[in-house]
Amino acid sequence: MVARKIGRQTLAFQNPPVITGTASVVGPKEGDGPLGRSFDVVKQDSILGEMTWEKAESCMMYEASLLAVKKAGLAVDEVDLFLGGDLLNQIICCNFTARDLSIPFFGLYNACATFTEGLALGSALVDAGFARHVLVGACSHHETAERQYRYPTEFANQRPPTAHWTATAAGAAVLSASGKGPRITHATVGRVVDMGLKDPNDMGSCMAPAAAETIWQHFQDTGFRGEDYDLVVTGDLGGVGKGLAGDLLAKSGYDLSDRLHDCGIMIYDPAQGVNAGGSGAGCSAAVFSGYLVKRLLAGEIHRLLLVATGSLHSPTSYQQGESIPGIAHAITIQGEEVQG
Amino acid sequence: MVARKIGRQTLAFQNPPVITGTASVVGPKEGDGPLGRSFDVVKQDSILGEMTWEKAESCMMYEASLLAVKKAGLAVDEVDLFLGGDLLNQIICCNFTARDLSIPFFGLYNACATFTEGLALGSALVDAGFARHVLVGACSHHETAERQYRYPTEFANQRPPTAHWTATAAGAAVLSASGKGPRITHATVGRVVDMGLKDPNDMGSCMAPAAAETIWQHFQDTGFRGEDYDLVVTGDLGGVGKGLAGDLLAKSGYDLSDRLHDCGIMIYDPAQGVNAGGSGAGCSAAVFSGYLVKRLLAGEIHRLLLVATGSLHSPTSYQQGESIPGIAHAITIQGEEVQG
Numbered sequence: 001m002v003a004r005k006i007g008r009q010t011l012a013f014q015n016p017p018v019i020t021g022t023a024s025v026v027g028p029k030e031g032d033g034p035l036g037r038s039f040d041v042v043k044q045d046s047i048l049g050e051m052t053w054e055k056a057e058s059c060m061m062y063e064a065s066l067l068a069v070k071k072a073g074l075a076v077d078e079v080d081l082f083l084g085g086d087l088l089n090q091i092i093c094c095n096f097t098a099r100d101l102s103i104p105f106f107g108l109y110n111a112c113a114t115f116t117e118g119l120a121l122g123s124a125l126v127d128a129g130f131a132r133h134v135l136v137g138a139c140s141h142h143e144t145a146e147r148q149y150r151y152p153t154e155f156a157n158q159r160p161p162t163a164h165w166t167a168t169a170a171g172a173a174v175l176s177a178s179g180k181g182p183r184i185t186h187a188t189v190g191r192v193v194d195m196g197l198k199d200p201n202d203m204g205s206c207m208a209p210a211a212a213e214t215i216w217q218h219f220q221d222t223g224f225r226g227e228d229y230d231l232v233v234t235g236d237l238g239g240v241g242k243g244l245a246g247d248l249l250a251k252s253g254y255d256l257s258d259r260l261h262d263c264g265i266m267i268y269d270p271a272q273g274v275n276a277g278g279s280g281a282g283c284s285a286a287v288f289s290g291y292l293v294k295r296l297l298a299g300e301i302h303r304l305l306l307v308a309t310g311s312l313h314s315p316t317s318y319q320q321g322e323s324i325p326g327i328a329h330a331i332t333i334q335g336e337e338v339q340g
Numbered sequence: 341m342v343a344r345k346i347g348r349q350t351l352a353f354q355n356p357p358v359i360t361g362t363a364s365v366v367g368p369k370e371g372d373g374p375l376g377r378s379f380d381v382v383k384q385d386s387i388l389g390e391m392t393w394e395k396a397e398s399c400m401m402y403e404a405s406l407l408a409v410k411k412a413g414l415a416v417d418e419v420d421l422f423l424g425g426d427l428l429n430q431i432i433c434c435n436f437t438a439r440d441l442s443i444p445f446f447g448l449y450n451a452c453a454t455f456t457e458g459l460a461l462g463s464a465l466v467d468a469g470f471a472r473h474v475l476v477g478a479c480s481h482h483e484t485a486e487r488q489y490r491y492p493t494e495f496a497n498q499r500p501p502t503a504h505w506t507a508t509a510a511g512a513a514v515l516s517a518s519g520k521g522p523r524i525t526h527a528t529v530g531r532v533v534d535m536g537l538k539d540p541n542d543m544g545s546c547m548a549p550a551a552a553e554t555i556w557q558h559f560q561d562t563g564f565r566g567e568d569y570d571l572v573v574t575g576d577l578g579g580v581g582k583g584l585a586g587d588l589l590a591k592s593g594y595d596l597s598d599r600l601h602d603c604g605i606m607i608y609d610p611a612q613g614v615n616a617g618g619s620g621a622g623c624s625a626a627v628f629s630g631y632l633v634k635r636l637l638a639g640e641i642h643r644l645l646l647v648a649t650g651s652l653h654s655p656t657s658y659q660q661g662e663s664i665p666g667i668a669h670a671i672t673i674q675g676e677e678v679q680g
Contacts, residue, residue: 003469004468004469004470005420005469005470005471005472009444011470051660052660054656054657054660055660080345081529085449088654088656089430089654089655089656090429090449090451090652090653090654090657091449092652092653092654092656092657092662095532095652095653095665096657096662096665098531098532098667099532099533099534099652099665102531102532103531104349104529104530104531105450105529105530105531105532105667106448106450106457106460106461106529107448107449107450107457107652108446108447108448108449109425109430109431109447109448109449110445110446110447111430117446117447120446121446121461124464124465124468124470125464127468128344128464128467128468128469128470129343129344129345129468130344130351130464130468131345132345148656189421189444189445189446190444190445191438191442191443191444191445192435192438192439192442192445193439194439312430312432312435312439312447313430313432313435314428314429314430314432315429316428316429316432316488317394317430317432317436320391320392320395322432322436325435325439327438327445
């Protein structure tokens, strides 16, 4: 009766959408990191000649969107829907990108899990025939996020070891009903998990339980086991949160220690002074759209579980003493050579 | 090939989802308005005994959600997905509601068009069998919105005649694959339209072109004409924006003057001092979930086009001199007695 839902929380695609094009646009620090060469565009600075950081972030989202559509072999007006979001209040970067693209738009917000939220919803829409091509995008920017969530960077406040470094990055992917490329077969939609933690300088710990729960539920719903995946990549738990999530999973019977990675750890070298690692809606979006998709296309990864994680607080809720709930959505992506 | 898309921007549901339950929870001013008796719950004050307005708004969203699920004859854990959003930074009211409901969650943001965004996406997910029951919700609160977008209400700033009054209201609807109730047959997904206007105290004018474009596109895509609808209800253009949208539609060949209404006008009496009318993501959500759905159930409305409109700016983008783009999504809802 509910033909495309399996288990408690997983969407199973009958006509798995194809990722026909992706693009990543990052700032200089991300370009200097270990994955620098895999990004499509590395900016020389993070203001891009604009008057504001927010405008620069919007420009990166727009550029990544155009490039993803181009790499999918499409014109912009062939894309049926744009699903996107970012960390800024009222998701203004994606609003302005949607305006400039002029593609019918659904705005999303699940913090740093927004990219996988978009992949889940976009895949559902393509699978069921509501759209032939859907563009999914997410972005973040160090300077815009720091001043909105914490302090302006000019303030040069000290950052504890558990703090993350918001990535200056935009990632975009085109999901299509047909074509060549990796396919999205399943999406496990996360519930909001709140362990009562309250430190916005330790988001990894806040999000780790949500990541572990979604991955556990994914295995329960689908019957996949750890060894069915070459990589399980969270984003962005950082060094603190990844350890916690790994421990929680091991205790519940899934020891993924040989294949669990994290976008927030992968995008920077520890010598770059990022403390616990990267974060930001653009981090997992760019790591997937720039790096992971190339490994899928090269056949180095056969099946990937991408589990972007989001921290669902605001400065207001934090200042009012509320806890910081987390969410994570898991997406199964398999190389085109994988059968079934 | 794209079986469920018609025209350029319209999703056509093959198994039109049923609205099996709705609920509305509003503040005292909304309870005193012309639709007061149609709301399920009218609060005696807008703080609800909580320590903060934000907490009060979250409580209203949670209460409306629980009541909608109950009226649909369901237990909370029978609902597969929750799609919701609000006007607060990082949509914290819906985040906390999703946490307390513990239903898998997709966070949405299209400003005051969020409720119809949710109806469109929720209908697609139910129609295609990704979910049996989806909960859609949106809310807003006068005090939380005023201080976040403009000034704290204690400041008592003067409001120009074009300004809107953010409604203290939450609306929620359960969409189901089967059951009794009105059905959602089509959703026209809006593009972001920007005419270069910049006045956050005249959002009606900013959003009117988006409303007119989406309604025009809806008629083009579906072949419906004005007379196929008993009511075309925008939300929330207010007195200024509704006039503009009506003029734009009349000039493009669709004179809807005898059936065009607006949630922002309907929810208050002009004597309540709301200037151009109501607004807020909760306004159209509550007017639909409280008032319009009852008229559909009573057979007084046979077919309704609900066109919630959103203003996609932030205080930051406005202060940086950016224009205010608008968006509108149109949803066709028909009484259960209507054939095909």
